[in-house]
Amino acid sequence: MTAAPAPLLAARGIGKAFGGVVALADVDFTLQRGEVVALVGENGAGKSTLMKVLAGVHRPDRGEVRLDGAVVDLPDPGSAQRAGIALIPQEPSLCDNLTVAGALFLGGELRRGPWLRDGAMAEQARLWLQRVGLDLAPNQRVAVASPGQRQLLAIARALRLQARVLIFDEPTSSLTAVETQRLFALVRELRAQGTGIVWISHRLGEVREIADRAVGLRDGRNSGELPRERVSHEALVGLMVGRSLATAARVPHEAGAPVLRVRGLRTAAFPRHALDFVVREREVVGIAGLLGAGRTEVLRALFGADRALEGTIEVGGRSLVGHGPAAAAAAGLVLLPEDRQQQGLLLGMSVAANLSLPTLRTRGRWLDRRYERTLADATVRDLQIAARSPEQVAGTLSGGNQQKVVLGKWLAAAPKVLLLDEPTRGVDVGARAEIYARLHALAASGLAVLFVSSDLEEVLALADRTLVLAHGRLAGELDRARMSEESIMMLATAAEVP
Amino acid sequence: MRRIAGIGALLVVIAVVTALGSYDAETQRFTFLSAYNLENLLQRLGLYGVLSFAAAFVIVTGGIDLSIGAVVCVAGCVLPWLLRDLGWSPLAAVPAVLAGCALIGAFHGVLVVGLRLQPFVVTLCGLLLYRGAMRGFTGDETMGFGDSADGLRWLATGKLPITAEFGLPVPLLVLAAVAITTWVVWTRTVWGRHLFALGRNQEAARLCGVPTARIEASAYVVCSLLAGLGGCLFVLDVNSAQASSFGNFYELYAIAGAVLGGVALRGGEGSVPGIVLGVALLPLLPNTIRLLGDSDRLEFAVVGGVILLGAVADEGLRRWFGRRRR
Numbered sequence: 001m002t003a004a005p006a007p008l009l010a011a012r013g014i015g016k017a018f019g020g021v022v023a024l025a026d027v028d029f030t031l032q033r034g035e036v037v038a039l040v041g042e043n044g045a046g047k048s049t050l051m052k053v054l055a056g057v058h059r060p061d062r063g064e065v066r067l068d069g070a071v072v073d074l075p076d077p078g079s080a081q082r083a084g085i086a087l088i089p090q091e092p093s094l095c096d097n098l099t100v101a102g103a104l105f106l107g108g109e110l111r112r113g114p115w116l117r118d119g120a121m122a123e124q125a126r127l128w129l130q131r132v133g134l135d136l137a138p139n140q141r142v143a144v145a146s147p148g149q150r151q152l153l154a155i156a157r158a159l160r161l162q163a164r165v166l167i168f169d170e171p172t173s174s175l176t177a178v179e180t181q182r183l184f185a186l187v188r189e190l191r192a193q194g195t196g197i198v199w200i201s202h203r204l205g206e207v208r209e210i211a212d213r214a215v216g217l218r219d220g221r222n223s224g225e226l227p228r229e230r231v232s233h234e235a236l237v238g239l240m241v242g243r244s245l246a247t248a249a250r251v252p253h254e255a256g257a258p259v260l261r262v263r264g265l266r267t268a269a270f271p272r273h274a275l276d277f278v279v280r281e282r283e284v285v286g287i288a289g290l291l292g293a294g295r296t297e298v299l300r301a302l303f304g305a306d307r308a309l310e311g312t313i314e315v316g317g318r319s320l321v322g323h324g325p326a327a328a329a330a331a332g333l334v335l336l337p338e339d340r341q342q343q344g345l346l347l348g349m350s351v352a353a354n355l356s357l358p359t360l361r362t363r364g365r366w367l368d369r370r371y372e373r374t375l376a377d378a379t380v381r382d383l384q385i386a387a388r389s390p391e392q393v394a395g396t397l398s399g400g401n402q403q404k405v406v407l408g409k410w411l412a413a414a415p416k417v418l419l420l421d422e423p424t425r426g427v428d429v430g431a432r433a434e435i436y437a438r439l440h441a442l443a444a445s446g447l448a449v450l451f452v453s454s455d456l457e458e459v460l461a462l463a464d465r466t467l468v469l470a471h472g473r474l475a476g477e478l479d480r481a482r483m484s485e486e487s488i489m490m491l492a493t494a495a496e497v498p
Numbered sequence: 499m500r501r502i503a504g505i506g507a508l509l510v511v512i513a514v515v516t517a518l519g520s521y522d523a524e525t526q527r528f529t530f531l532s533a534y535n536l537e538n539l540l541q542r543l544g545l546y547g548v549l550s551f552a553a554a555f556v557i558v559t560g561g562i563d564l565s566i567g568a569v570v571c572v573a574g575c576v577l578p579w580l581l582r583d584l585g586w587s588p589l590a591a592v593p594a595v596l597a598g599c600a601l602i603g604a605f606h607g608v609l610v611v612g613l614r615l616q617p618f619v620v621t622l623c624g625l626l627l628y629r630g631a632m633r634g635f636t637g638d639e640t641m642g643f644g645d646s647a648d649g650l651r652w653l654a655t656g657k658l659p660i661t662a663e664f665g666l667p668v669p670l671l672v673l674a675a676v677a678i679t680t681w682v683v684w685t686r687t688v689w690g691r692h693l694f695a696l697g698r699n700q701e702a703a704r705l706c707g708v709p710t711a712r713i714e715a716s717a718y719v720v721c722s723l724l725a726g727l728g729g730c731l732f733v734l735d736v737n738s739a740q741a742s743s744f745g746n747f748y749e750l751y752a753i754a755g756a757v758l759g760g761v762a763l764r765g766g767e768g769s770v771p772g773i774v775l776g777v778a779l780l781p782l783l784p785n786t787i788r789l790l791g792d793s794d795r796l797e798f799a800v801v802g803g804v805i806l807l808g809a810v811a812d813e814g815l816r817r818w819f820g821r822r823r824r
C-alpha cells in the first residue's frame with residue numbers, strides 16, 4: 001500500500017461482551033471519506049453493537065477507534081457527537097414532550113450563556129426539516145409525529161450535528177417509498193461532500209442501490225466484504241450466512257393429524273397480511289424471518305397474550321376466539337416466551353413454585369403442597385434441572401436450566417401444542433443440545449411444536465418444516481428437503497409487497 | 499391551558515362552596531371573605547407553595563423526594579439555634595442553613611445518580627435520618643428565636659398593606675419570586691430543557707449528548723434548597739419548632755400540590771401555573787373543613803378525598819379532550 005492518507009474512521013480489534021455473551025469477538029472496520037459502506041449480517045451478528053461502540057453508546061472491552069488516524073476515546077454519546085460521529089438508531093427514541101425544534105437541538109442547544117435561543121433554533125430547524133423533507137412545524141410536539149416522521153427527525157438531528165461519520169441503522173424500515181428515495185438522494189449529496197456513511201440494512205436491494213462496498217459480520221467477527229460491482233443478492237446472502245455447519249442428523253417423525261389449525265390470522269402489528277397454516281401431531285415447525293418480520297407477534301396472538309384482529313385458531317378441533325392465555329393453556333396451547341426472565345419465570349420464587357403455578361391444586365381451601373412437591377421432584381428429575389433442591393430460587397439457575405423450568409411448568413399442564421419463542425437464546429451450547437433432544441422427544445411422543453428462531457442453524461437442526469415470514473407476510477414454506485440457510489434467507493429478505 | 503382546566507375548575511368550585519357556606523347569619527357576613535381570613539389563606543399558600551415547587555423539580559425528572567418535611571425540620575431547628583444560641587447575624591445564618599440543605603440534596607443526588615439507588619428509598623431513609631438526627635440534636639426541646647429574629651420574621655409574617663384592612667402577606671411574594679424564577683428556568687434555559695427531556699426519556703436524552711447525571715442530581719439540590727427555604731419561612735412564622743413534629747407530612751402536601759397541578763409522576767410534564775393552582779387548593783381545605791363543624795379530626799380524610807377528586811377530574815377531562823381531538 002502507498003502512503004495514502006489515513007482513513008476517516010478505522011476500528012481495529014473491537015471486542016465487546018455483555019455479561020457472558022460475546023457480541024463482538026474481534027472486528028475491524030474502516031470507512032473512507034465520501035464512502036457509503038453497507039454493513040450486513042444476520043440478527044445478532046453484532047452490527048448494531050459495533051455501531052453503538054463507534055457512537056459512544058457502549059465502551060468496547062478491547063480494540064481502538066481512530067478518526068483521521070488519531071486514536072479517539074468515546075466514553076459517551078456526547079463526546080462521539082463532538083468528534084463528528086452520529087448514529088441514527090433503528091427506532092429513534094425521542095423525548096416526545098419536547099417540540100420538534102427542541103428535540104432537533106437537544107444536547108446541542110443554541111444558547112447565550114444559560115439561556116435558550118428558541119427563536120434562532122426554530123428558524124434553523126425549519127431548514128433542517130426541509131432538507132429531509134419533513135413536513136412538521138418547529139413548534140409542534142414530537143408526540144404527534146408518526147414513526148416515519150420520527151425517523152426523519154432523527155436524521156435531521158444527525159445532519160444538524162454536521163457529523164463527518166453518519167451511521168444509519170435500518171433507516172428505511174418505517175419510511176415510505178417517496179421518503180426513502182429522498183433519503184437516498186440526501187445520502188448521495190452527503191457522500192459527494194465527503195461524509196462517510198455506514199448503512200445497516202436487511203434490505204438487500206437497498207444495499208445494492210446505495211452502497212460503494214458491503215461489509216459482512218457473522219457471530220461478532222468479520223465475514224468478508226464485497227466491492228460495489230460484486231454486490232448481488234446471492235453474494236450478500238453468502239456474506240451473511242457463509243457457513244455450512246453440519247447439522248445433527250435427525251429422523252423426521254411421521255407427522256399425524258393436524259393439531260393446530262390457523263386460518264386468516266391477522267395480528268395488530270401487520271393487519272394487512274392474513275396467515276394460514278397447520279401444525280400436525282409429531283411435527284416440529286420453525287418460523288424464520290428477520291427481526292421485525294412479525295414472528296413473535298404470531299406466537300403471542302396464538303397464545304392469546306395479545307388479541308388477534310381476526311382469524312380462527314383451532315387446537316385439537318376446539319376453536320379459540322378472543323381468548324386469553326388461560327383459555328389457550330386449557331385448550332392445550334402453551335407458550336415459552338423469548339424473554340423468559342420477565343415473561344417466563346417468577347425469578348424471585350422457588351423452582352417448585354414456578355413449576356406448579358399454572359396447575360396449582362387445592363385441598364379444600366388450602367394449597368395442595370403435596371402436589372407441588374411431587375410435581376417439582378418429578379420434573380427436576382425428568383428434565384434434569386440442575387437445581388440444589390426444588391426450593392432453590394429460579395433466578396439463580398443458569399439460562400438453560402431456567403428454560404427447562406419454563407418447559408416443565410407447561411408440560412405439567414399436558415399441552416397438545418408447544419409454542420417456543422427463541423427457545424435457546426442465552427442458553428449455552430451444551431444445554432442447547434439437551435433442549436433440542438428434549439423437543440424432539442416431545443414431538444415423537446405426539447406433541448406439535450411450533451418455534452420461532454433467529455438462529456438459522458437452530459431452525460435447520462430442529463424443524464421438519466419452516467414457515468418464513470417477511471414484513472408480516474408468509475413469504476414461503478420450506479420442507480426439510482428444501483431447507484437451507486440460503487433458501488431461508490432468500491425468502492426472508494424478499495421485498496415488501498406493496 | 500387544558501392541563502390546568504380540571505384543577506382550576508375544582509379550585510373555583512371549592513372556593514365558592516366554602517365562601518357561601520361561611521355565611522354567618524348573626525353578623526350577616528361571609529367570614530371566608532374577611533380580610534383576616536384571606537390574608538391567612540394567602541400566607542399559607544405562600545408557605546406550602548415553596549415546598550410544592552421543591553417537589554416539582556424532582557418529580558419532573560421522574561424522581562421523588564420524601565425528605566422534604568424532614569428538611570423543613572432541619573431548617574426549622576437549625577435556624578433558631580444559629581440565631582439565638584450562637585448569636586449569628588441573619589445575613590450569615592440564613593445562607594448557611596440554605597447551603598446546608600443544598601448539601602443534603604447533593605447527597606441525595608449522588609446516591610440516586612452515582613449508585614443508581616431508587617429515589618424513593620434514598621429520600622425515605624433521609625426522612626427518618628434527618629428528623630431523628632434533629633430530635634437528638636435538640637434533645638426534643640422546642641426551638642424558638644426569642645427576640646433574636648424580630649426583623650427576619652417579617653419574611654414570614656409581614657404584610658404589604660393594600661387597603662386599610664387587607665395586606666399582601668410577604669410569603670406570597672416569596673412564592674411569586676420562586677414561581678417566576680422556576681418558570682424562567684423551565685422555559686428559557688438549557689438546564690430546564692434538559693430537566694424535562696431526561697424526565698421523559700433519560701436514555702434518549704443521554705444519546706443526544708445531554709449530561710443526564712449532572713442534571714438529574716441538580717434537581718435534588720434545588721429541591722432540598724427550596725425545602726430549606728420553606729423550613730425557614732415556616733419556623734419564622736410560628737417562632738417555635740419541635741423536632742418530633744415540625745414539618746411532619748409536609749412532603750406529602752408538597753407532592754400533592756405539585757401532582758394536583760399537573761406535574762406527572764412519570765416525569766417530563768408540569769407547568770408553573772398548574773402548580774400554583776394545585777397548591778392553592780391545600781390551604782383552602784381547612785376553611786372548607788370548618789364548614790363540617792369544628793371537626794379537625796376529619797382534616798386528613800377531606801384532604802385525601804379532595805386530592806383524589808382532583809386526580810379523577812384531571813384524568814376525566816384529559817380523556818374528554820382526547821376524544822374530542824380525534
